[in-house]
Amino acid sequence: MTALLLRDLRLAVRAGGGFGLGLAFFLIMVVLVPLGVGPEGELLARIAPGILWVGALLACLLSLDRIFALDHEDGSLDLLATAPIPLEGAVTMKAMAHWMTTGLPLVLAAPVLGLLLNLPGGGYVWLVASLALGTPALSVIGTFGAALTVGLRRGGLLLSLLVLPLYVPTLIFGAEVVRRGAEGLSVTTPLLLLAGITLGSIALLPFASAAAIRINLR
């Protein structure tokens, strides 16, 4: 199964755009917001947790439709579905590859972008922690959305519409962790809830994703 993960990572590196796209979008978002709302440091500091989380979420959303579309077009998905590895496992590996090419760079870049938004000192640790804990859920949930729309020619917009409401709890708890961290409050509750969502999604959603793919391949 790691063969699948390695192949996807290799494809992301060679085809280009894999790592850069989400990150570039994240950067654009963080640069545009101060230009839009004005340069006052206090205002930026207050909205920074939300902007950073919304930016990460949208950057994630941007690359979702690539998770299965290419494999579906060139026939690999058919072959994976008939391969000896369980489709649930294959789906998990695809989600993991998506996280490593999209979520992980965001986690690493977030502190620098937090600086641009004047995020208060206490927030940085929790920004990185919440993104590291929350972005895997974004990838797994997104993979489910991609599995639902895999057979559709113009699935991109529909995919966003399907996935967006599913992202709500992750966004709320993730941004709350950073907000509380920046204000020096206790972050335990939202952090645990965020971890719960991520672990629950990783444990259960691959079954739904694999079922959706089997239905779509019929």
Added chain:
Amino acid sequence: MEMTVAGLACARGGLPILEGVSFHLGPGQVLILRGPNGIGKTTLLRTLAGLQPPLAGTITAPAETVAYAAHADGLKAVLTVQENLQFWARIHGTDTVSEALEAMNLADLADRQARNLSAGQKRRLGLARLLVAGRPVWILDEPTVSLDAASVALFAGVVRRHLAGGGITLIATHIDLGLEEAAVLDLSGFKARYQSGAFDEAFA
């Protein structure tokens, strides 16, 4: 390995297109499926490969014993020939691809990216995947498309060796592969009669 198919019916887009398909294949036997375009050859093969459930009937060979080669080869343009094949070998739990490359006459191209292959070379790489899958039943959908005469003969040889090892092969093709021993099944006779509509419950 044996494969018995009895009373199989399958659907495309929710509509039954074939029904009553039955045949039996023992070790080392090969069956060629024929029939006009649109009769449902691909649908039948996908059903046999376990990609879609049959409407009715039984298949004795479980999907885990089937290696399926479709129209699309599942190749990644930016990976080399070696890497493409290696990936499928790992997925199927084998690790040596050199024999398969040799058998399909691809050894010289091992380090070339798949996007730089000709259509026929891509096809050969797609078929080489059958050899690393290590599964006894081969289900092939128009395997000889874009192959030249020499490659067709090469591939026929590969199929013969598979059969000699006790394997089973099903081929949907319009081109003569030169497999004289092959049984032929014409699907024209199994076209689903239109009485069984897609939403037949509605008329119960």
Added chain:
Amino acid sequence: MSIWEYANPKKFMETSGRALPWFTGLALVTLLAGLFWGFFLTPDDYRQGSTVKIVYLHVPAAMMAINAWIMMLVASVIWLVRRHHVSALAARAAAPVGITMTLIALFTGAIWGQPMWGTWWAWDPRLTSFLILFLFYLGYTALWEAIEDPDTAADLTSVLCLVGSVFALLSRYAVNFWNQGLHQGASLSVAPGERMHMTYKLPLYVSMTGFALLFVTLVLVRTRTEIRARRIKALLARERMG
């Protein structure tokens, strides 16, 4: 006789065809009675004045918005487990009704909120939850519309409905956590020390029954339409194959 016999389209069409006029009549009578009673025969609230009477639209619509989703969930599970086409089509038929109910709840909420809170929209947890529910409905309907093959569409939307239900519930708690809100507490409460007087409660019950009957009527009509559409599709397909 098993209840599943009604899942046979022909049987369903017969039974629902006979039941439909009754449901239509009952829905009209209770709905009009409940709304008339609520709007014109109850005294004004000492604090909220006559504004409070929008409760007779707001609360029943909100209740049916949630119940419609629950009905879709049950129908989806029945389709996935027992493969009854009527069940899948009923789920599809309920979605637009649920969307309408959600919109009614959101709009009446805004109209109620304006004089009470001084704003048309507040990111109050309940209103926010309904906005999110609206997004769930939109996604569900869009998926139905996007997929051509009806059985594939039924399967995928059912899976989405199952997963969506879990996340809708999670969102509900997340939103509560996020903002404690301005909303007044549940209008109806079975606990002692109830917040609403019987004079207001009784017409509300009638109005809720009316909305429930209206929902059943609309879903029946729409399911019958869906079945007919499927029959036409099947007939056309036969003709093509013929």
